[in-house]
Amino acid sequence: MLTNLEDRFLYPPFAAGLALAAHGWGEVDRRAASRLPALLRVAFHGLLLWSIAAWGLTHRMDETPKLDLEQAQRALARRGGRELPPGPILAVRPHFPFWAGRPFAPLPIVDPEGALAFARVRNARALVLQVPYDIKIRPALAALTAEVPPPGFTRIDRQPIGDGGTLLLFRLGSSSSKDGRAP
Numbered sequence: 001m002l003t004n005l006e007d008r009f010l011y012p013p014f015a016a017g018l019a020l021a022a023h024g025w026g027e028v029d030r031r032a033a034s035r036l037p038a039l040l041r042v043a044f045h046g047l048l049l050w051s052i053a054a055w056g057l058t059h060r061m062d063e064t065p066k067l068d069l070e071q072a073q074r075a076l077a078r079r080g081g082r083e084l085p086p087g088p089i090l091a092v093r094p095h096f097p098f099w100a101g102r103p104f105a106p107l108p109i110v111d112p113e114g115a116l117a118f119a120r121v122r123n124a125r126a127l128v129l130q131v132p133y134d135i136k137i138r139p140a141l142a143a144l145t146a147e148v149p150p151p152g153f154t155r156i157d158r159q160p161i162g163d164g165g166t167l168l169l170f171r172l173g174s175s176s177s178k179d180g181r182a183p
Helices: 012-023 025-033 038-058 066-083 095-100 112-122 133-137 139-145
Strands: 089-091 104-106 126-131 153-160 166-172
Touching (some): 012 038, 066 095, 089 095, 089 112, 095 104, 104 112
Parallel strands (some): 089 104, 089 126
């Protein structure tokens, strides 16, 4: 589960709340009861709750407007979907695999070699990235944005998105040419 948490969801006060909740609020409160007055314990709970709410309401990540992104995903799915071998598509979000009519396999937070290993386990034959958004939350995959992708990745197609971003579609497995680009 932790490999699929995105930056915007794992903010510090929420992480602290998760740790306390995992141990059990009751147990933490019981142990603190002998050391702290009740008012201080209530104030601590209130502070944690307030910080989670304040951070969550103000924490924003830049993201492509939804309509531009959907149109780009549909266009790439129409063009590139025909060239893909059958099987799931690795992606950060399930939208492109849906438009391509393929099963979705969540892309873990790994480097390119880890993505290939995960793809073999899940029998995934393709990967789609939304650049620069996906690279912000999975920086180890930045090598896939190079003109020549790493071995095992063949760039099939790319689709610009209205805000200057790009969707990149890759076939996974052995490359069909030496430079990693489709012939």
